[in-house]
Amino acid sequence: MKLRGLYAITDSQLLAGKLLPFVEAALDGGLALLQYRDKSTDDARRLREAEALRGLCERYKAHLIINDDAELAARLGVGLHLGQTDGPLTPARALLGRQAIIGSTCHSQIELAEQAAREGASYVAFGRFFNSSTKPGAPTATLDILDQARARLNLPICVIGGITLENAAPLVAHGADLLAVVHGLFGAESPQEVTRRARAFNDLLSI
Ligand SMILES: Cc1ncc(COP(=O)(O)OP(=O)(O)O)c(N)n1
Ligand SMILES: Cc1nc(C(=O)O)sc1CCOP(=O)(O)O
Ligand SMILES: [Mg+2]
Numbered sequence: 260m261k262l263r264g265l266y267a268i269t270d271s272q273l274l275a276g277k278l279l280p281f282v283e284a285a286l287d288g289g290l291a292l293l294q295y296r297d298k299s300t301d302d303a304r305r306l307r308e309a310e311a312l313r314g315l316c317e318r319y320k321a322h323l324i325i326n327d328d329a330e331l332a333a334r335l336g337v338g339l340h341l342g343q344t345d346g347p348l349t350p351a352r353a354l355l356g357r358q359a360i361i362g363s364t365c366h367s368q369i370e371l372a373e374q375a376a377r378e379g380a381s382y383v384a385f386g387r388f389f390n391s392s393t394k395p396g397a398p399t400a401t402l403d404i405l406d407q408a409r410a411r412l413n414l415p416i417c418v419i420g421g422i423t424l425e426n427a428a429p430l431v432a433h434g435a436d437l438l439a440v441v442h443g444l445f446g447a448e449s450p451q452e453v454t455r456r457a458r459a460f461n462d463l464l465s466i
Pocket of ligand 2: 394397422
């Protein structure tokens with residue numbers, strides 16, 4: 260499976276009251292991956308929303324990824340994204356199986372990416388590349404980590420952090436396969452604008 264394209268990430272505050280229509284608009288514009296990212300402890304709502312997103316992703320043939328929560332990903336039979344403090348990758352891979360998409364946050368450290376590759380990650384994520392209102396305190400990254408990753412790894416490269424239609428092109432030129440975006444996509448005023456942006460991101464990746 261070739262992982263390349265737009266990777267939309269949900270945000271509970273930004274998408275409050277409009278999660279499903281805005282996600283469907285993004286899927287209509289074309290998503291490779293959709294990440295359900297909800298940092299709350301409301302397990303019942305998380306399950307309900309994740310199930311609804313899984314249904315949408317099936318209809319549009321996109322892959323759903325759950326942030327942080329290996330058990331929820333296993334329960335739904337979908338993918339998982341793990342940060343450096345979210346638990347080890349090897350048992351998550353054993354839990355979810357060989358086919359599951361599992362991503363790993365590697366900040367700007369090639370050693371973390373090489374370790375993730377050894378432990379069976381499906382993609383490695385680097386960031387943050389720009390100012391991010393979603394996660395302002397995330398460690399920063401520069402383009403040279405993408406050059407290093409291209410030279411040393413044989414895995415899809417995901418980029419994240421403040422990515423917009425205006426600043427994404429250099430990331431693609433330096434080898435990004437997956438553009439992971441919250442505000443630059445879902446910060447739009449209308450579902451129609453979400454769809455337009457999703458199409459434009461895909462055009463940047465020429466897919
Ligand atoms: C695609 C992608 N890349 C990085 C992250 C960040 O993961 P993490 O460092 O665990 O931070 P939280 O998102 O859990 O706050 C991500 N979620 N997705
Ligand atoms: C969830 C997350 N992780 C990051 C990292 O660098 O690891 S940046 C980030 C926020 C991405 O949202 P936006 O596109 O709105 O900046
Ligand atoms: Mg995390």
